[in-house]
Amino acid sequence: MLVRIDPSLSTPLSDQVASSVRRAMAEGDLQQGQRLPAAREVARSLGVNMHTVLRGYQILRDEGLIELRPGRGAVVTAVTPQSRAALFEKARQLVADARSMGLSEAETLALVSSCMSSPAQV
Amino acid sequence: MTPPINLSPGEKVAWNRTAGLTWLWPVGAVLTIAGVVVTVLTGDSTAAYAGIPLGVVLVIVGTVRVNVDASGVSVAPVVAPFVRRRIPLDQIENAWAKRTTLTELHGFGYRIQPGRHAVALRPGDALWLKLKSGREFVVTTDDAASAAGLIEALLRRDEDMRSL
Numbered sequence A: 001m002l003v004r005i006d007p008s009l010s011t012p013l014s015d016q017v018a019s020s021v022r023r024a025m026a027e028g029d030l031q032q033g034q035r036l037p038a039a040r041e042v043a044r045s046l047g048v049n050m051h052t053v054l055r056g057y058q059i060l061r062d063e064g065l066i067e068l069r070p071g072r073g074a075v076v077t078a079v080t081p082q083s084r085a086a087l088f089e090k091a092r093q094l095v096a097d098a099r100s101m102g103l104s105e106a107e108t109l110a111l112v113s114s115c116m117s118s119p120a121q122v
Numbered sequence B: 001m002t003p004p005i006n007l008s009p010g011e012k013v014a015w016n017r018t019a020g021l022t023w024l025w026p027v028g029a030v031l032t033i034a035g036v037v038v039t040v041l042t043g044d045s046t047a048a049y050a051g052i053p054l055g056v057v058l059v060i061v062g063t064v065r066v067n068v069d070a071s072g073v074s075v076a077p078v079v080a081p082f083v084r085r086r087i088p089l090d091q092i093e094n095a096w097a098k099r100t101t102l103t104e105l106h107g108f109g110y111r112i113q114p115g116r117h118a119v120a121l122r123p124g125d126a127l128w129l130k131l132k133s134g135r136e137f138v139v140t141t142d143d144a145a146s147a148a149g150l151i152e153a154l155l156r157r158d159e160d161m162r163s164l
Helices: A013-026 A039-046 A050-062 A080-100 A105-117 B024-042 B045-061 B144-163
Strands: A002-005 A066-069 A073-076 B012-020 B063-069 B072-077 B085-088 B092-100 B109-113 B116-120 B124-131 B136-140
Touching (some): A002 A013, A002 A039, A013 A050, A039 A050, A039 B012, A050 A066, B012 B136, B024 B045, B045 B109, B063 B144, B072 B136, B124 B144
Parallel strands (some): B116 B136
Antiparallel strands (some): A066 A073, B012 B063, B063 B072, B072 B085, B092 B124, B109 B116, B124 B136
């Protein structure tokens, strides 16, 4: 798993840690039941405080992506990484469909953002 | 082929991966315990000679953790992280990933050959480092291409910073 954080960005470092882990899940690099590297180890490698990494892990726990077990570290919970990967797959499919219909990048993005700004539909 | 990684000057990175066969260290633990138990029960030390050293070796080298960050590469057994093999970034000439067989590395475990040290745990994807001393260091790990790409990116960034 690759964690990249850039202190020059305005995004909090813990958010950046969380999004690195999410990316690894989406790419299938981190699968269900697999353990995340120890926060202390990641923090040492990155040269940041351990609590920054732990806060990142807590974001993922709150999203239901991982479970934090005292003394056992962070474990990827069963279903979510796959559905996340599936979501990415759908996004790729959307882009492919839009391209085949001749929509430009700006039009495709506008379509997505109009969906996001409209009230949630089931 | 993984795309090359571009690092901005202040960016911090950490790549790590557990490498090796995850069932090896429990097997080693069982062998070690069985060796001890058999020795105690029978008083015959031949079983211990066979079981215990092999078990201990499997426990220690069965599964390792490979780390890549701005300071370099480190490889350490999961069960004994203090037995750490570190290669500082400034000693690395270049890095690449290659499908490697155990025959190529002359066997299983920590292999020392003239001009090359290798942590060989299974055939397949492996991270190869060429050191400035002219020697090589190899560790068999999944996703070695990502590790190699990151090391190359770190080396490039160091070079850029020096030339400024």
